[in-house]
Amino acid sequence: MNDIVIDVRGLRKTYKSYRKAAGFVGSVRSIFWREAVMTEAVQGMDFSVRKGELVGFLGPNGAGKTTVLKMLSGILYPTSGEATVLGYKPWERNAEFQKRFAIVMGQKSQLWWDLPAMESFLLNKEIYEIPDRTYKESLEELTTLLDIKGLLDVPVRKLSLGERMKAELVASLLHRPEVLFLDEPTIGLDVSSQLAIRQFLLRYNHENETTILLTSHYMEDVVALCKRIIVINKGEKVYDGSLEEMVRETSDHKVLTVTFTEAVERKSFELLGRVMEYNPQRVVLHVPRAESKQVAAKMLTEMPVDDVLIDEPDIEDVVRKVFKETGREGLRKYES
């Protein structure tokens, strides 16, 4: 059990915000009295992460993912509960701890806007006390992997969003942290940048055994990167396990996509499964798992089939279903 890097028990975060009525009268009233609203951003969460794992936090907006990351990086104090990262309590902000982790936030940058990224790297070198040789090696390795060597002398504000995120990653990894937190790293990026960053993270995690915790609401990020996902909804953990298992547990069906060489009548399919899409030469059926192979076999023998595809349900649909079902009165169906 001693390669557990992140350990979270009963973590809870509640905070207060204020309501204000619209218009001028409401504003005047708000000077004297405001209605306080207590929000439970995170409700009693438990999980642990082993060294080298790449875990994805999945959840709708406002689910509490970013709040969890902020607590694990020491930015916020929990209302109650415990968490340790690398054996430290993050919110004690021990300098030794801070030198061993890094956080990247998708929509905010630690790079200085008007200056070339290189300047920010050098500043980080001082802040993290990175020895010259380690710095040179890390810089070389990271800028090669991310392919931004030529961009280091360009002011950050002139870089595209994708290039900026890559520079951000370099800045965060120069000190070779053992733990990396990523909050929506691919948000707003074009498809090729997203792909490049995913590939980079996979490779980096594989080569350095860095423990990575990633939040995203892009399914592609999660599918590509994370063997293990934790689904959070309304501040609660509703699933912790592998993606495939979640798909299997939540969906009782498989998707059969069949194309034909001749037209086939719709009513031929009605007994086989649920028809989702139909045109005379192509049908998409939802078939119960246990029967999928039989149905496929039957169709192959009895119908003029051109091509058959048996697939898992679309992950987005699965996830959406999980969100919907667990949002309702804490219906927790998916315990790991």
Place this chain on the structure above:
Amino acid sequence: MRLLPLKLGLKIIENSWVRSFVWRSDIFFYRVGDVVSPLVQILIWNAVFATTTAFAGYTKETMISYVLVSSVFIALSRNWASENVGREIKDGLLNQYLVKPVSYVQFVMWNTVGRTMLATLMALVVIVVLGFVYREELYVPDFPHLILSVMIVAVAFVMNILLSIAIGLVAFWITSVEGFSAAYYNVRGLLAGGMFPLNILSPGFLFAMNVLPFSYTGFVPTQVFLGKMTVVESLAALAVVSAWTVALVVIVGVVWRLGIKRYEAVGI
């Protein structure tokens, strides 16, 4: 040129008030500055007049009156439109106005009126209290002078907004507005007679000051109020500040047209 409908104008004003109230402390704390500045000036003049009885044609009483009255007048015309306009141009926020069916300049005018009104109301309360404290020394003008001074201030109010907008529009041409804006605010307050009555200066300087528009927000109407200018001279002053206002309407229009052509939409 289509004029902004009144209803929209009033909504813009209400909007600016709501925004001011969001930042609650804004309303209370800033007023300390409005008390401190005239109060300190009064104290200094008290100290100066302890060893001398007259200074540049003022007695202690008239000088204190000068401070109080000029503070009121300057506060009435005060606005920060130039820095807002400058920033909106620099940051490309101008774009959102350009796509809407309103004139940006008119929008800014209404918005500035709203913001200024609120700040001024607060400042007035404070200064009225000060005026009560120093009521012995307060000079009371005769009716014609009072009216004329108020009229000058009213016109100067509009003029000052236009002037600020014109300065803000310079952002179309210069790369950074910060230094320019800061210099403008500095100069504006001084030339309005905020530090001392401008007739301390040599006649040459004084003439120059009276040609420029800045002194009409503070110094000139105060002189009228204190009866240091005859009715005829006051009417002449009113004419000058009105002329400046008209000129600025034209200037703003020209600068805007030239500037917008040059404008590159930089925004995100």
Place this chain on the structure above:
Amino acid sequence: MKLSAHKLRRYAWIWRRAVAMHFGTLVTSRSDFVFFFLGKMVRMCFFFVFFISIFAVAPTVVGYSKGEVLLFFATMNLIDVLIQISWYRGFFLLPRMVRDGDFDFMLTKPVSPLFMIAFHIFDFLDLTTLPVAIGFLWYAFSLLPSLGAVAWIGYVIFLMNALALAFALNMTLAALTFRTVQTGNLWGVFRDLMYILRFPPEIFPRGVQFFLTFVVPMLVIVAFPVKAAIGRLPLAVGVYGLAISALALVLASKFWHRGLRAYSSASS
């Protein structure tokens, strides 16, 4: 926070790097330097006119000679410039950093957030006014009879004391950001109070002087170095001045750390 030679050297490195970086960002806006500088120069000229015309009619003001009054202004000016150059901008912009979410990064790095906030912005614009401030100070001293060694030492000691106290006050204001939504105008209050300090404290009624020395010790900032230089500072009061700065630093530090705790507990 434990101090060691190694830590000091490291922080010095970081500071140098931050300053160099900031210089890089400013070279882009040369017009800013020029306008800002010009604005300040205009203000100084007006002040000189004011000053000279007062002393043309009054031999002393509240018992201070021309040179002594000028020393008050020059000292205040120097302290103001030094504050602006060092930590003022950093603290002043803290609310914006918090609002934009950039502050969070400061909390995750192995450097004291206080240090980064205070010193990561080096105000080059104000650096241009430093030579003028020093020149001004030199001129003020030239109007006075020459000072003995004790007076000089006193002046320098209380000057540094003033900076320490100002730092503590600014740190406290910045720490308020963690609890209230907007503190923009509290800074305005600070600036206004600093404005008052330009003048010899004797212009205020005794009650106010007492308040500004012992309750909100702003007078310790300017009045003490000047009075020490001209030999009007009783020893006991001087010792108090040093003690209050030390106390202020301790309290400010506690307040800052409490503020950080509140931020981390109350936000999301």
